[in-house]
Amino acid sequence: MGVVDVTRDGQSWRIGTADEVAWLAGQTTQGLSITTAIPPVFDAYATFYPPDGVGYPAHERAVVDVLVKHTPEQPWWLGYLETGAHDIVFPRAPRVSLYWNWPYVLVEAGPEQALNWRTGHMRGDGPLPDLLFPADRSWLVSALWDDTWTDIGGTADLITALRHNPLVNARPVGPDEDALPPGLTRE
Template sequence: MSYAIGDAEVVAWIRESTTTGLNIGAAIPPGFASYATVVIPDDDAGRLAHDRTLVELLRRHSPESSWWLGYLETGGDPIPFPDAPKVGLYAGWRYVIVHAGSDEALSLRDGHWGRTLPELLFPDDRSWLVSALWDDDWRCVGGPASLIGSMVEAAELETRVVDFTQDATPPGHIAY
C-alpha cells in the first residue's frame, strides 16, 4: 500500500496557532470545544490497551475520514518512512506526516519500546487533534465535547479535562 506524505502546508494550521508554555495551547490550537490530557501508561500492556481505546474513540468521531499521522523524529524511536521529507512543527521538531487511516495509526510503527501510535493524529476535517510532545508522557487532545467526554468515561484512559489557559501537565508529571 502507498501513502501520501504530507508537507508543511498540511500542518500549517497547527504551527501557526500553537504557542510556547505549559498550557494546552503549546500542543493544540485554540478553537476546539474541549481540551484534555491523557496519560500514556508506563507498561507495554497498558499502553497497547490505551492506544486501541483511544483510536476506537477517535474513529467514532471521524468514521468516514482518513487521518494524518505525524511521527516525530527523535533519533531514539524508529519512524515509518525514515527517508521521507520531514516538516518542522512546534519547537522545530521534525515529523514525517503520512496520510492514512485509523488502522495504520496502530500498525505503521513497529512497536519499538511498546510504542505504536504516532505523536500527532488528526482527521481530514480537523475536528480533533491529538499530540504527544517530545519527552512528555501524556497526550494533549482538542476536539468536540462528546469526544473528550467519551475519553473521560473510558476506563483504559487516564483523562483530565483542562481549559485552554491552565497548565496542561497532569498531576504527578513533569513538563520538560
C-alpha cells in the first residue's frame, strides 16, 4: 500500500504503515516488565501517571513539554489504539498491528496534535495518544491496552527530566523490573 494522507484541521496528515513501526514490532517481550511496552533499545526507562490532585490535561501537557525540550524539531508519530471504546482520531484510516496484533492508527504529526486531537483515552480524560515517538526514534511513549499508566524509554537525561517534573510523576525502572507503579493495580 502506498502513502495514505488524511485531512484534519484543513491540513493533510500522513498515515503510517508497518514500515514506521518495524523497529518496534516484535521487539517487546511478554510479561510484566517495561519491555512489554518498550523494546530494550533505550538507555533508560520509566513509568508515569498523574500524581494525586493533578488532572490528565495538565499532566499530559507537562509530559509533552519535557519531550519537546529533549527532542530536536522533527515530526512525531502518534498512535491511537483501536479499542472500540476510545477515539482513534481518523476512524477510516488504515491500521498497523503492534504488540499482540492490536490495531493502531498511526499518523505523522507533532506535539500540538498529540495534545489536541483526542478527548479521553483508556487511562483517563487526557488527549495523549496511546503510542508516540519522534521520527529519529530517540524515545518511545507507550500505554498498553489494559494499563492505567504509561511507559517510556529514552535517554537518561530525558527520564531524569521527567522524574524531576512534579506534574509528571515519573518513576525510573530497569528493563527487567515490573512496570507497575506503586499504588496502582493491574486490571
